[in-house]
Amino acid sequence: MVAPSDADGDGDLRNGNFSSVDSASLLQPLTPRHVFTSGCQHHTPPVSSSYSAQNAVVGPFIIGVTGASASGKTTVCEKIIDGLGDQRCVLVSLDWFYHGIPDEVDPRTYNFDHPNAFDFDALYDTLRSMQHKKPVSVPMYDFTRHCRVEDNCAELDVADVIIVEGILSFYDPRIRDMMHMKIFVDEDADICLSRRIIRDAQARARSIESILKQYTTFVKPAFERFILPTKRHSDIVLPRGAENLVAIDLIIKHIALKIEQTDLRKVYSNLIVMADSYQCRGLHTIFRNADASRDDIVFYSNRLMRLVIEEGLGLLPFQRKSITTPSGGRFHGVGFVAGLAGVSLMPSGEAMENSLRAVCNTVRIGKMLIGRSNVEPHDRQGDEELVVEYEYLPTGLEERYVLLLAPVLNDGAKCETALKRLTGAEVRCREDRIVVLSLIVAPEAVSRICGRFAKVRLVVSAVDEGLDKEGNVFPGAGDFSRRYYGTE
Amino acid sequence: MGYQVNGVHWPQLHVHQQTAQLRCLMTALCDKHCPPSDWVFTADRVNRIMVEFALNFLPVQPHHVITPVDDEPLSGVKFAGRIVGVSIVRAGEAMETALRSCCRNVRLGKILVQRDERTAEPRYYMAKLPTDVATRHVLLMDPMLATGGSALMAMGKLLEAGVKESNIIFVNVVASPEGIRNLLSKHPAIQVCTASIAEGLNSQKYIRRSLGDFGDRYFGTLPADQENPKPS
Numbered sequence: 001m002v003a004p005s006d007a008d009g010d011g012d013l014r015n016g017n018f019s020s021v022d023s024a025s026l027l028q029p030l031t032p033r034h035v036f037t038s039g040c041q042h043h044t045p046p047v048s049s050s051y052s053a054q055n056a057v058v059g060p061f062i063i064g065v066t067g068a069s070a071s072g073k074t075t076v077c078e079k080i081i082d083g084l085g086d087q088r089c090v091l092v093s094l095d096w097f098y099h100g101i102p103d104e105v106d107p108r109t110y111n112f113d114h115p116n117a118f119d120f121d122a123l124y125d126t127l128r129s130m131q132h133k134k135p136v137s138v139p140m141y142d143f144t145r146h147c148r149v150e151d152n153c154a155e156l157d158v159a160d161v162i163i164v165e166g167i168l169s170f171y172d173p174r175i176r177d178m179m180h181m182k183i184f185v186d187e188d189a190d191i192c193l194s195r196r197i198i199r200d201a202q203a204r205a206r207s208i209e210s211i212l213k214q215y216t217t218f219v220k221p222a223f224e225r226f227i228l229p230t231k232r233h234s235d236i237v238l239p240r241g242a243e244n245l246v247a248i249d250l251i252i253k254h255i256a257l258k259i260e261q262t263d264l265r266k267v268y269s270n271l272i273v274m275a276d277s278y279q280c281r282g283l284h285t286i287f288r289n290a291d292a293s294r295d296d297i298v299f300y301s302n303r304l305m306r307l308v309i310e311e312g313l314g315l316l317p318f319q320r321k322s323i324t325t326p327s328g329g330r331f332h333g334v335g336f337v338a339g340l341a342g343v344s345l346m347p348s349g350e351a352m353e354n355s356l357r358a359v360c361n362t363v364r365i366g367k368m369l370i371g372r373s374n375v376e377p378h379d380r381q382g383d384e385e386l387v388v389e390y391e392y393l394p395t396g397l398e399e400r401y402v403l404l405l406a407p408v409l410n411d412g413a414k415c416e417t418a419l420k421r422l423t424g425a426e427v428r429c430r431e432d433r434i435v436v437l438s439l440i441v442a443p444e445a446v447s448r449i450c451g452r453f454a455k456v457r458l459v460v461s462a463v464d465e466g467l468d469k470e471g472n473v474f475p476g477a478g479d480f481s482r483r484y485y486g487t488e
Numbered sequence: 489m490g491y492q493v494n495g496v497h498w499p500q501l502h503v504h505q506q507t508a509q510l511r512c513l514m515t516a517l518c519d520k521h522c523p524p525s526d527w528v529f530t531a532d533r534v535n536r537i538m539v540e541f542a543l544n545f546l547p548v549q550p551h552h553v554i555t556p557v558d559d560e561p562l563s564g565v566k567f568a569g570r571i572v573g574v575s576i577v578r579a580g581e582a583m584e585t586a587l588r589s590c591c592r593n594v595r596l597g598k599i600l601v602q603r604d605e606r607t608a609e610p611r612y613y614m615a616k617l618p619t620d621v622a623t624r625h626v627l628l629m630d631p632m633l634a635t636g637g638s639a640l641m642a643m644g645k646l647l648e649a650g651v652k653e654s655n656i657i658f659v660n661v662v663a664s665p666e667g668i669r670n671l672l673s674k675h676p677a678i679q680v681c682t683a684s685i686a687e688g689l690n691s692q693k694y695i696r697r698s699l700g701d702f703g704d705r706y707f708g709t710l711p712a713d714q715e716n717p718k719p720s
Contacts, residue, residue: 293593295592341708346600350581350598357528361529362524362525363708364707365709367578390602394708395709395711481616485598486593486595487596
């Protein structure tokens with residue numbers, strides 16, 4: 001032995017030796033499909049049901065569709081549902097949730113376009129049940145009797161996609177917050193009115209005068225007062241309604257992508273799970289193994305860290321840059337623009353510093369140690385309070401992109417404390433310039449970080465099943481810091 | 489063996505031979521205008537040299553091997569005993585890579601000690617050590633030895649954990665005479681390996697005419713006004 005050591009045995013894969021394998025047990029290479037979305041990050045659908053995060057319960061993808069009366073909302077919804085094919089897609093109409101007309105009120109003078117006409121609590125409860133994948137039965141509103149009737153119920157099945165459609169579907173903030181995509185159908189007012197006249201005259205046999213009277217008294221004022229202001233909450237404004245085939249096609253493609261993402265990426269677009277490959281899974285298989293030697297843990301987790309760091313660097317901004325090659329030709333490429341810094345959560349994050357240095361040799365590296373506060377137990381309220389015990393940060397972080405290094409996230413509480421400190425008034429890092437890099441995380445940590453810091457991006461190699469009784473990610477990789485450094 | 493500092497002979501102090509290469513590297517580290525990328529690269533090289541140097545002070549035992557030439561036997565040596573690297577955070581961590589490069593599966597402990605700016609005394613934050621640290625030879629790593637305050641506090645933590653004083657090797661790059669005196673008079677049984685002995689300390693207790701704050705330069709955390717100084 002040429003160097004002092006504390007254990008015998010070499011990892012032989014690393015030296016290029018292969019163990020002999022029965023050819024029947026060989027697996028075909030994974031061919032992950034890369035799908036590029038509007039942002040610069042790319043998503044890859046998971047390739048197997050047992051690897052990352054499938055076991056975590058993820059609610060359905062909820063889409064809100066709103067717009068003026070007769071703007072073509074329903075047709076847009078139908079085209080989306082058609083385009084999605086046999087996906088489990090359920091349409092929920094706000095029209096089902098009218099309170100109904102009080103007995104003493106003349107239906108002709110009742111304002112159906114005012115928010116008070118809708119039972120948003122009932123809609124909210126319905127959506128909550130559907131979020132938890134429970135089938136619901138919703139009484140339909142009967143336009144002849146003007147009340148919700150129990151004998152005519154819509155049976156809403158468990159769905160992967162829920163479309164909430166109606167003139168005021170963005171009105172209630174609780175419901176709005178549940179939506180992962182909000183579409184505002186923007187059609188010219190005269191076209192809406194023409195459609196309304198034809199529809200009400202033909203289907204409901206009403207006179208032109210009464211239709212126009214209702215339009216000028218209720219419909220138009222309600223649009224301007226309640227519906228149009230919700231346009232600013234929308235993610236997509238869809239001009240020309242159902243005729244806009246290009247936009248509807250894009251929307252369908254995005255939703256189809258979200259449905260394929262059966263993991264947490266479906267609800268957190270700031271979660272980036274690295275492309276799965278047997279190479280990557282092989283690294284996990286070695287360093288997660290309870291019997292792995294530290295030699296192997298260090299070597300193989302370093303390799304994986306390098307991949308995660310490269311993935312994170314891919315999120316940084318680039319600018320066009322053309323250069324001349326030695327043969328005199330022009331190459332149109334890109335150059336890095338951003339100042340970069342790493343911040344490691346001590347002590348485990350420091351394990352990632354070498355991999356970071358290997359790709360950015362002069363990167364500034366800060367350190368943070370998060371610990372329990374010294375508050376006496378009886379003074380604590382609820383959660384144990386976490387504090388930054390020690391920190392040493394580079395200057396000028398407010399102008400830099402920050403890679404926060406944390407190889408394993410359990411409940412993500414320490415990472416949250418660090419993010420609060422980094423984005424706080426003293427350090428002033430910009431949330432959209434922070435990327436958290438991690439090898440293994442629990443779904444709880446994803447919810448905590450991606451949910452509470454919407455602009456912070458979390459790049460991970462694997463999302464595990466959950467937390468065990470001690471609050472550690474499961475199946476996980478044990479106490480990463482202890483295994484990597486060989487210390488307690 | 490040993491080295492004389494200000495007229496005092498310390499048998500436990502080992503200063504690396506001042507080869508032209510080491511002096512070139514040390515000159516670059518002490519250059520205020522050395523670009524950060526060159527500085528980190530050079531520091532890694534010096535750290536590697538110092539770790540290789542320090543490993544010479546570990547015990548060896550006779551070891552016989554058969555050579556590939558005519559299967560003839562050869563009497564050699566091999567390292568005896570088990571080791572652990574313990575870095576004094578932050579600067580000491582810069583030496584971890586060098587140690588891992590030489591001893592692949594070495595355990596790495598950390599001791600976090602920082603100078604409290606209010607009291608100017610070192611303050612202890614945390615120590616991560618292997619449970620069986622008491623049975624191991626310890627390479628205690630910190631590139632800078634100024635007053636010796638941090639090193640003494642780290643030594644205290646190691647002895648508290650049951651490490652034998654004679655099993656500790658302090659791996660260092662620049663040592664001040666004051667630091668050597670403070671450390672070796674309190675812990676005479678340890679070995680100290682360094683690349684250079686400095687003249688002394690300035691009024692702020694920094695090592696004079698030396699490389700500055702190793703941790704800040706290695707981790708890029710210099711105050712804004714000291715960044716990227718250009719030659720005037």
